[in-house]
Amino acid sequence: MNFSDMHIHLQDYKINCATDIINAAVKIGVNRFVCAATSEKDWQAVKDFALNKRIIPAFGIHPWYVGDVEQGWEQRLKNILEQNPQALVGECGLDGLKPDFELQKEVFDVHCRLAIELQRPLIVHAVKAVDALNCVLPDMPPRFMIHSFNGRSEHLRPIVQNGGYVSFSASILKNREGQKIIQNIPADRLLLETDGPYQGPIKGEEQTPMFLPELLAQIAKWKNQEEEELSAQIEVNAKEFIYGKQ
């Protein structure tokens, strides 16, 4: 079976070595890794990882770090995206648990506009921000994903109706509505990710893409579908999200 890790922060591994992680994951069938930056400080590291063609870079400012933005960041983000035509936009978004929500909205809006202008997919972090997100969903670029979705099943409909993809990590396995959520996602919008090194199975342990087969197995069970068939569909979705419908 083949897998794509649609959201990982290779630059943030501290215990494990990112190169070892990639090599081990490739051996079990992980074909591509979307490596998401979270602040301007790590754009260079993400760019360096993308020298490996299996690694697709994403550049952006995570809502937790909007307080650190420095003047001119919008132009620098546009520049690095233009210099890296394979790059996605993100990680960006809205987080109601963190301060500066108004600033978060402004920074997120810049990302949305750039994604539309440069015709790139957008990676969205959305936590405790349902109302604000719903307001901007109609203005999203044609390809956007809500990463590590762990909300309620009723929050899915507006995302899907506005053309969004929904990506799941280990967190969905602990969601009380996990099965219902998975069953409500159209087959062509479902993506998988680890969000590594975060969201490890045990506190203090780093998550790695070696977890993807286990995640797929549980989701296949919930969908009452063969794992091979599901992984093939998710691979089609991953390619369509990254490269557009061919």
Ligand SMILES: [Zn+2]
């Ligand atoms: Zn992330």
